[in-house]
Amino acid sequence: MFDLAVYGRVCGGPKSWVSVEEGMIVRVSRERAGKSAAEMVLSDSQFLMPAATDLHVHLRDFAQKKKETVETGTKSAIAGGITTVADMPNTDPKVDSARMVEKRVDLLRSDSYTDFALHAGAPDSPQEVAKMHAAGAFALKLYPPELGGFHELLKETSRAGMKMAVHAEEFALIGTESAPLAEGVAVRKILQQVGQRSDVRFAHVSTADGASEIARARRIAGRLTMEVSPHHLFMDEEMADKRIGVTKKVNPSLRSRSNSAKMRRMMLRGIFDFYASDHAPHTVEDKFQGSPGFPALEFSLPLFLTKTDDPELVARMYCEAPATYLGLRKGRVRKGYTADLVVVGRRDWKIDPEKFVSKGRVTPFAGETMRYAIDHVLKAGKTVFDGRRVTKTETVLVTGRPQKSSRGGVSR
Ligand code: NCD
Numbered sequence: 001m002f003d004l005a006v007y008g009r010v011c012g013g014p015k016s017w018v019s020v021e022e023g024m025i026v027r028v029s030r031e032r033a034g035k036s037a038a039e040m041v042l043s044d045s046q047f048l049m050p051a052a053t054d055l056h057v058h059l060r061d062f063a064q065k066k067k068e069t070v071e072t073g074t075k076s077a078i079a080g081g082i083t084t085v086a087d088m089p090n091t092d093p094k095v096d097s098a099r100m101v102e103k104r105v106d107l108l109r110s111d112s113y114t115d116f117a118l119h120a121g122a123p124d125s126p127q128e129v130a131k132m133h134a135a136g137a138f139a140l141k142l143y144p145p146e147l148g149g150f151h152e153l154l155k156e157t158s159r160a161g162m163k164m165a166v167h168a169e170e171f172a173l174i175g176t177e178s179a180p181l182a183e184g185v186a187v188r189k190i191l192q193q194v195g196q197r198s199d200v201r202f203a204h205v206s207t208a209d210g211a212s213e214i215a216r217a218r219r220i221a222g223r224l225t226m227e228v229s230p231h232h233l234f235m236d237e238e239m240a241d242k243r244i245g246v247t248k249k250v251n252p253s254l255r256s257r258s259n260s261a262k263m264r265r266m267m268l269r270g271i272f273d274f275y276a277s278d279h280a281p282h283t284v285e286d287k288f289q290g291s292p293g294f295p296a297l298e299f300s301l302p303l304f305l306t307k308t309d310d311p312e313l314v315a316r317m318y319c320e321a322p323a324t325y326l327g328l329r330k331g332r333v334r335k336g337y338t339a340d341l342v343v344v345g346r347r348d349w350k351i352d353p354e355k356f357v358s359k360g361r362v363t364p365f366a367g368e369t370m371r372y373a374i375d376h377v378l379k380a381g382k383t384v385f386d387g388r389r390v391t392k393t394e395t396v397l398v399t400g401r402p403q404k405s406s407r408g409g410v411s412r
């Protein structure tokens with residue numbers, strides 16, 4: 001007897017029965033297989049896909065509860081079909097020591113609705129890197145002012161078996177007339193310093209130039225990966241300016257229309273590894289004071305589906321690839337994978353920030369019509385979103401190393 005069986009189309013594929021036991025997908029077949037304690041039958045306008053893993057999320061909390069809390073941010077992720085998030089360390093206070101990593105893990109353990117992974121920030125002393133890893137951080141994240149320490153810190157992360165993520169923009173060029181070149185310049189500098197086995201992820205790549213440099217380097221050296229964010233693919237500076245004026249600020253900046261068109265073509269050629277929201281919520285007042293970033297968790301999956309009409313591509317870039325990167329058996333609707341699943345409905349709705357669970361309100365995507373909606377979310381086979389309410393289940397800290405499953409032996 002299975003715990004649950006879901007019947008419906010899987011992404012663009014045929015209708016199948018997906019059977020779940022103890023939180024895992026144990027069977028996917030065209031024929032119904034045995035009995036289940038519960039059954040979910042999708043309508044013809046719905047399909048099933050894996051839940052998403054978002055590698056780039058600012059959950060705030062600590063002294064910035066006005067902007068977002070771990071609770072509001074992760075609830076917003078669940079409502080958006082995302083069951084695993086990787087938190088960023090530029091909190092107040094920063095997560096840049098083993099002690100702060102421990103504190104952050106404690107907070108996430110008690111308040112998070114999603115599974116979570118942690119980036120640690122650049123520490124005062126390089127010796128702290130391994131300790132931050134031992135305390136639970138899977139990666140080190142460097143911001144533009146810290147890129148001078150890249151080489152030394154990369155040695156530490158490599159030694160500790162930890163990943164590195166970089167915001168690659170030449171600090172001195174940000175905000176100048178040469179701002180669009182800042183990324184290419186920083187990327188080239190970093191690429192000169194990576195070795196054959198360096199595990200470096202380029203966060204929110206925003207220019208076609210930066211992306212092609214990384215793609216070229218990737219063929220010869222290292223485990224280099226790239227994220228691309230919704231606003232750099234599907235928004236440009238001019239359009240955002242018309243829609244939200246001075247509050248359009250984000251790091252890296254929005255670029256030209258021709259750049260985002262190029263980025264979309266590159267995406268279709270498979271240049272980017274991961275789609276990541278860079279969910280960066282601020283209060284409306286802070287946005288008018290110049291704070292960079294937008295909330296996105298609640299609509300980034302529907303937006304990606306709407307703009308591409310390609311559930312397989314979305315599942316690869318937003319579910320399977322980021323989960324694999326984190327060492328998780330998640331992100332595919334397949335036997336042996338965790339039953340983190342989303343029922344997507346083909347129906348129209350409008351992005352309305354006033355209705356967000358997130359505390360962030362300012363996004364240039366406000367008012368856009370989505371043609372896909374998140375109807376239901378399962379996490380380890382349990383309902384965590386029924387289309388209206390988000391509910392809490394057990395969550396785990398993701399350390400980036402392949403994990404043992406609860407039933408022993410099998411890595412998940
Ligand atoms: C980030 C934030 O708000 O934390 N903002 C953003 O625009 N991505 C910080 C940053 O990357 O500068």
Ligand code: ZN
Nearest residue numbers: 056088278280
């Ligand atoms: Zn960010």
